[in-house]
Amino acid sequence: MSEYPERVVFTNGCFDILHRGHLELLRFARNQGDKLIVGLNSDSSVKMLKGDARPINNQADRRFVLECIEFVDEVRVFNEETPYKLIKEVLPDIIVKGGDYSAPDVVGSDLCKVIIFELVDGYSSTKIIQSFGDR
Secondary structure: OOOOOOOEEEEEEOOOOOOHHHHHHHHHHHOOOOEEEEEEEOHHHHHHHHOOOOOOOOHHHHHHHHHOOOOOOEEEEEOOOOOHHHHHHHOOOEEEEEOOOOHHHOOOOOOOEEEEEOOOOOOOHHHHHHHHHOO
């Protein structure tokens, strides 16, 4: 056992079409602690949030891609609209969310510290999907 306790970081999302913005957020999140756990919205959860046309990639494929990223230590799928129940199970030290959130509004902010990662300008799965409709 290490003399230093392991610091667990949590982030979550749909990660439907993985892009640079996602990877920058995941790398940043992992650098905030010793272990990064990613909460992944299930297919039904994505539909609740994004509508019937989503997800583009199913949860098994999205999970596989996330698990292949070297700075992701664990991926846990959740079915609810928010990851609150999962956060209560994981009990992370830190939650990292993208800059489209403010810390007090982040689900789980009552349970641990929240760090907001500034979004990488120009990257959004929704915008990428919409751009295909413009072609």
